[in-house]
Amino acid sequence: xxxxxxxxxxxxxxxxxxxxxxxxxxxxxxxxxxxxxxxxxxxxxxxxxxxxxxxxxxxxxxxxxxxxxxxxxxxxxxxxxxxxxxxxxxxxxxxxxxxxxxxxxxxxxxxxxxxxxxxxxxxxxxxxxxxxxxxxxxxxxxxxxxxx
Numbered sequence: 041x042x043x044x045x046x047x048x049x050x051x052x053x054x055x056x057x058x059x060x061x062x063x064x065x066x067x068x069x070x071x072x073x074x075x076x077x078x079x080x081x082x083x084x085x086x087x088x089x090x091x092x093x094x095x096x097x098x099x100x101x102x103x104x105x106x107x108x109x110x111x112x113x114x115x116x117x118x119x120x121x122x123x124x125x126x127x128x129x130x131x132x133x134x135x136x137x138x139x140x141x142x143x144x145x146x147x148x149x150x151x152x153x154x155x156x157x158x159x160x161x162x163x164x165x166x167x168x169x170x171x172x173x174x175x176x177x178x179x180x181x182x183x184x185x186x187x188x
Contacts, residue, residue: 069085083107084106086105087103087104088138089101089103092118099118099121099122100116100122100131102134106139106144109144111135112147112148113147128156139188146185146187147185147188152178153180160182167182168185
């Protein structure tokens with residue numbers, strides 16, 4: 041039997057919210073920081089983004105966040121007409137240089153088989169694991185890491 045997550049239970053209702061809502065992000069940051077502190081570590085969740093621009097127009101972006109002692113790259117995209125020109129590599133280098141020497145152990149990311157596993161290996165990332173997807177092989181997920 042499917043449970044209705046919208047139905048209040050013990051006075052608590054689960055609802056969909058805007059993930060970019062500032063008060064939500066602030067609550068998440070405070071909560072993660074408090075829990076980390078209770079366990080003797082420092083969270084310092086900090087989002088970052090770097091954009092490649094040509095004449096003021098965005099042609100590529102890398103974004104992610106740093107937390108604990110890691111830097112996680114969540115998205116990297118270069119506009120179709122600008123791929124193969126080293127822009128993705130330059131964006132990744134910007135992330136590495138930004139976090140180098142700042143107390144982080146590694147950069148990590150995931151990508152799918154149909155995306156860019158070979159690109160990340162060329163950038164010096166080490167493949168840790170592949171989670172295969174038998175239903176759709178193009179969606180096999182690759183887990184990469186690179187020491188900072």
